[in-house]
Amino acid sequence: MSTKYFPKDFLWGAATASYQIEGSPLADGAGSSIWHRFSHTPGNILNGDTGDVAADHYRRYKEDIALMKEMGLKGYRFSIAWPRIYPYGKGKINVKGMDFYDRLVDELLEAGITPFITLYHWDLPATLQDLGGWANRDIACWFADYADYMFQRLGDRVENWSTLNEPWVVAFVGHLFGEHAPGMKDIYSAFLVTHNQLRAHSKAVRAFREANIANGKIGITLSNTSHDPATDSMEDKIAAKVAHEWNNYPLFLHPIYYGDYPDTVKEFLKEYLPKNYYKDMEEIKEEIDFVGINYYSGDLVKFDPDSPLGGKSVKRGLPKTEMGWEIYPEGFYKILKGLQDEYNPKEVYVTENGAAFDDKVENGEVHDHKRIDYLKKHFEMAHKAIEDGVKLKGYFVWSLLDNFEWAFGYSKRFGIVYVDYNTQKRIIKDSGKWYSQIIKNNSLDF
């Protein structure tokens, strides 16, 4: 057993998202979002759950920040609900909605916690969806205007900004698989949404540079699954490469860093890319300060001529979390190392990593040893990645609190803090106590 230290000033934190924890979605003049509509549409969410109350964070944020301080968190990643700021997506500002985030940031700074803002974590103003949402090219301006207003209002106190959370999930789970808001099932829209998110992201980055925020850093947060070939056959290797370049960071970083979509996306999916997409690549190719990596699991990919991507996902037979995702810490290392090798970002943050388990309260405590084991194994891989040259500057566990897990509602618990939804009582789980020690020592014994 040896003690491995993380770099000095490593930003250990926890992450959440507005629609998943805040509740009070229409309070104080806020506008409706596509997730308010989607969760209130019967059949979309398990048990008919909605984000109407969630973890009641909109009202309990001071209590939650006190919990973060008690656990010794250095940073807190959260998202702004666009419809609280612009109830109609653009035009009229909602002062009370802006006040909530003003107070939240001040409370975090007072507690000595570094804010890390995500501008968009899926709760699009519903009125913009009525205009086509992310499939409308004008959204690049709507998003950049919203982003610029946030830079003006919070840029004096917040240095770390991410434009979009998981644009792949927004595009494909929301517009092709139909399992997330706005519930569309159209592959051409999904690729148009991919493209417009890139346009919106880079337009917001230019607004960020104009805002000239002292020590400001802006990036993008991308979902990733480690895709390994099921066998050494060339067919499986190609299928795994296609899956990686479409499903992971390359789909967005290739345009941002190199001004084009990845080779396999152009080879296998060219038909679905927006016509004349390359005309936008000059504006999309805009330097960013960091890449946010979300990682949970990995799979094997086997050649499958019947699949549109030429491959299908295969399990390894590893232990799984409550989401049915295999626990594969090695994939965390592969994604982080692959990112640094392929795009050499100036900085990397793990913006999400965590697991859902069947947490139970016993005598007022939650002994979530499986989550501790999951996190420990992933921290070991993060440390190895840093040793091998990955410019990893921080890690945010998903999630601070049990919360609304999208189509699964409240049936899946990811928090290091347990939330009793009947009473809104919080209980720091054993994993939260264990994490506090890791942060305090900035080291891991393994």
Ligand SMILES: OC[C@@H]1[C@@H](O)[C@H](O)[C@@H](O)c2[nH]c(CCc3ccccc3)c[n+]21
């Ligand atoms: O599922 C846990 C978390 C969500 O609660 C976050 O809002 C979201 O950013 C997030 N992304 C992923 C990995 C990609 C994914 C998203 C949705 C469904 C399945 C996989 C896991 N998570």
